[in-house]
Amino acid sequence: MKKFIKVSRLAALGRIKEECVFLAGGTDIYVALNDGALACATLCDISPLKTLDGIKLKGKNISVGALTTFASIAKSAVIKKYAACLAEAAQEVGSPQIRNRATIGGNVANGSPSGDSIPALYVLKALIKTNRRSVAVEQFFTGPKRTVLKKNELITEILIPRKKTVSSFMKIGARKALAISKVSAAAALDIRGGIITEASIAFGAVGPTVIRCGKTGEFLTGKKLSGNVIAKASQIAAGEICPIDDCRSSAKYRRECAAVILTRILRNN
């Protein structure tokens, strides 16, 4: 490691000349450090920025600070009420030890297509705020582990519109805890008088970024959730994703599982 900086004020970021790797809970960064990666990096510890930690109602939005841990998100009454799929996803991240330290900002910045919070943020239509701008979550990721973040641009908060949607998250991994998703899915539905007025579906780990299934959403809109509708929607969704074979799973298995977990999510609603 080349250099270690600790910042206690957001404004101090602007004065840093060298390109930094930001450090929050360390659950991704220290895995890389332990592996011998980041040997030449300048680490910038942002954990003293306490204003970035916490969940608040902010006008028509819920604000989740970038330094909020998954343990806090999973038990937040506000998140459970307005963004249930995010609470469920937070509960599935890593292990108790990881959830106590891992932050949502880090999960987003890491940009993995299998990041568990990301499909939830897609269906909730979250806005990613940095110290420079706001970016819609769907525009934020440009490829596996690649995002629009520029040099020393820091995610500060995530804004989630406060709506009365029913939402849910589910993932398939090799085991229940400490398993990176083979495939994950989130769905958010607006249901009025039994009819779906808006549907948003997204999958993780089945493409270079998290994928929103627009056609599946359109298909569901205006319909009632019957067995046939759910089966058809799951089939459409399986056609919208583009999974690959890799160390964790095969494309075929991922496609089949994607349909299965969407069916399970929709049946529960």
Added chain:
Amino acid sequence: MRISFKINGKKVSVDVAPEARLLDIIRDELGLTGTKEGCSKGECGACSVIVDGELVNSCLFPASQAEGRVITTIEGLSLGDKIHPIQKAFIDEGAVQCGFCTPGMVLAAKVLLDKKRNPSEEDIKKALSGNLCRCTGYTKIKNAVKKAAKKR
């Protein structure tokens, strides 16, 4: 950089490299070798310690962030020669084989029992889900946690 924190009830002050891991400070600087290094990736939980009442992987915990914290390692559980009831339950139930995962398991159980007096089977499984054991098959570990819960 110099950091100060409380560990097992004792205030300590140590010089650390800025990127040092809490695990190395605990083992090498403070000589508390009950905390084990397993995978170094946050996947096995052998290095688990309690920081401000919450379980963390010390292999992923920046030592510099330990400033002002209250830390408990496995050495902090016993009172003199008297072992902690959770440790006793692990022995009584035969929940220890090679023993490498045991400190982490016991601390995970402690965090659970500090928060919940009568945990369900599901609570126990979840609380210990970040700790891998490659010997026992978990049944005896679960039984030990149940036994420790009953004795409180």
